[in-house]
């Protein structure tokens with residue numbers, strides 16, 4: 001057999017073995033980098049970011065981030081259990097932290113490790129805005145979007161042929177940070193693809209609605225985000241989350257579906273929209 005054929009055969013086997021159906025998207029997703037490999041790296045990176053940052057605790061706004069995060073996590077668990085995916089979050093170790101920094105950004109790493117920066121609070125404007133961002137970021141993690149992008153990058157580099165990807169050196173950690181949109185010191189942060197954004201928007205809407213937050217507010221949030229990009233430097237979150245008018249229109253179209261989904265979980269009304277004053 002020619003070398004090329006061997007390589008193709010090896011790839012096929014590896015991809016076949018590594019595919020799993022994602023419960024949130026119903027799609028076969030490629031995961032050459034498994035949760036068992038990713039989560040310890042994610043947790044270590046998360047702790048490193050926290051150790052180098054001004055983590056705010058005990059304030060009303062820090063408690064709000066925790067409260068919204070917990071509600072989104074419970075919503076994800078309820079949705080998974082109701083759809084026959086018990087145990088999907090077994091390895092998740094949810095954590096919700098607020099970092100006092102003017103960066104307009106937020107992210108969720110694999111395994112449920114969430115960071116909000118205080119700079120995003122004025123754009124979020126209210127707790128429901130926070131829920132829209134949180135739902136969306138958690139959705140990327142639940143749908144393994146970063147994982148898929150890392151796997152694709154490894155395949156491009158031919159590393160997958162080795163069959164044992166361990167994220168244990170600086171170069172791999174930099175790739176990890178690029179694909180998860182964290183660590184501006186790395187320089188390049190790669191944007192999510194449009195299809196991943198659309199998926200995360202839909203899942204995020206469902207999660208926020210099941211958590212008791214009005215999903216029609218998500219479109220309003222992204223309108224504010226867009227408005228915020230005029231004038232000075234655009235928000236950092238937009239560098240990893242390209243946004244446009246069709247996306248906002250899509251969120252408006254999907255919102256009634258999210259309301260209907262939330263009704264299945266007994267949610268008949270949503271938390272009132274009240275701007276916070278911090």
Ligand SMILES: [Zn+2]
Nearest residue numbers: 192197200241
């Ligand atoms: Zn996104």
